[in-house]
Amino acid sequence: MSDFLADSVSWLPDLLRGLGHSLWLTFVSLLLGLPLGLVLGYVTERTTSRPLRWLLVAVIELARGLPALVVLYLIYYGLPSVEVVLSAFWSIIAAFTFSNAGYVSEIVRGAIRGIPAGQLEACQALGIGRARTFASVIAPQALRISTPSLVGYAAIVFQSTSLAVAVAEPELLNAAYNIGSITFQYLQVFIVAGALYAVVVIAASRFAGWLATRTQY
Amino acid sequence: MTRTTSTKRRAALIAVAPLLALSISACADSSTNTTGEVEADCTPAHPDLTTVTEGTLTVAADVSLPYVDVDDSTGELGGVDGLVLNQIAEMECLTITNATIHGSTAIGSVQQGQSDLAAGGWYWTKAHGKVLGQTDTVYYDFTAVASQDGQYSSLDDLDGLTVGVTQGSLYVEELQDVFGADNVKQYETLTQAMTDLTNGRIDATIAGSGETGYQLSQLDGTTLSMQPIEADDRLEASLSYGQVNFPHTLGNDSLTTALDEDIATLREDGTVQDALDTYGLTDEANFSGN
Incomplete structure (x- = not known):
């Protein structure tokens, strides 16, 4: 047991560096994916153009239907064949942003549907324009409704960053692999890595739960 | 670690x-x-x-x-x-x-x-x-550097470049000390590293000569080739087999x-x-x- 603790402590600097990179991947992919998802969700929900709606629904379904790892491989290994070579980092960000946008748009669409239709009708009756209705009435409420779900989703995105090991990005799982491949103490090192993932995810889940109670109508 | x-x-x-x-x-x-x-x-x-x-x-x-x-x-x-x-x-x-x-x-x-x-x-x-x-x-297996046209063979050649190695290889820690961790990219397999070398994401790979030679033989028309790494005190594997x-x-x-x-x-x-x-x-x- 003392060996395990001593080893764990010696691995922590490498694992924490990996954890930091995982969090950075999560942050950047959400930073790009959230606004894209918000726009996708809102436009899909509110557009009166059927072809546009079908197109956006198709994009959303594709983003949700394709496993993130497949998208990542398409970008990382597939695009170089057409002379587009992205670094591992930007390949991951592109893949996760695409997936995030799809899932976030669904969360946002659900939130928008949760806003009583009477409010929109009231805005229309008062002659308030669409943009202002979205900015002043829809968006604040949709955000409030969807925030707990989005925080929960962010935790899932954080877990998904472990997929980045497939393209040798130095995130947490990769750091654990590297340690395991040298020490062959896979069980121990993955227990420590798993604990680090769990700490972040449990904290995020608790935060999401707390937010849910604070944002209930 | x-x-x-x-x-x-x-x-x-x-x-x-x-x-x-x-x-x-x-x-x-x-x-x-x-x-x-x-x-x-x-x-x-x-x-x-x-x-x-x-x-x-x-x-x-x-x-x-x-x-x-x-x-x-x-x-x-x-x-x-x-x-x-x-x-x-x-x-x-x-x-x-x-x-x-x-x-x-x-x-x-x-x-x-x-x-x-x-x-x-x-x-x-x-x-x-x-x-x-x-x-x-x-x-025994000796250490080899693969790169475009086999242009690199020493650690000095590789200074400031990005090098791919396989996870767990003996080179990792020493190379990180020499080049910095960001310049040493660790791959699950040498095949992945070779793919990135081919695509220009990294500048060279360092691995066993046997596996490197075999990987290169599988790449049709490649301009990659390998050189035995030059002996260097900073890399133990360059001094022994x-x-x-x-x-x-x-x-x-x-x-x-x-x-x-x-x-x-x-x-x-x-x-x-x-x-x-x-x-x-x-x-x-x-x-x-x-």
């Missing part, structure tokens, strides 16, 4: 490690072959040899040419390690059961007692010695003794040299380590 001062080629990782034991079973069941016939009057070189399954040598085959291959049609082991193991099995009147198990999972399989030994160009390392038995050296051996069950002394003595016999009678020649490891250093 536990510091290792000895050598280790790689530990390619496929399975989800926390579920290692479960995945080992799954892998072993999915691609297991039993080959070889034992004559009724066969006399084993080491009668007291015990194996996981009586009468058979169970090999966790980390398929990676030129070290190990498994023939799709016959299920027989090939590669340098495979040819040597076939001979050892014959000497010990054993059949061979081989399961294609990749990287760390192969080592896990030995640790779990499901395989007698792992084959796949494994280097002797201190870290392995803590959890596995290690045999005497079967043959990787000692390829068979990591096996820790504490099975009868297996250690049998393998060591059989390896000595096969090195003496030319079997190991023939196996090296068959797979293109024709440099004298691959046999002698000098």
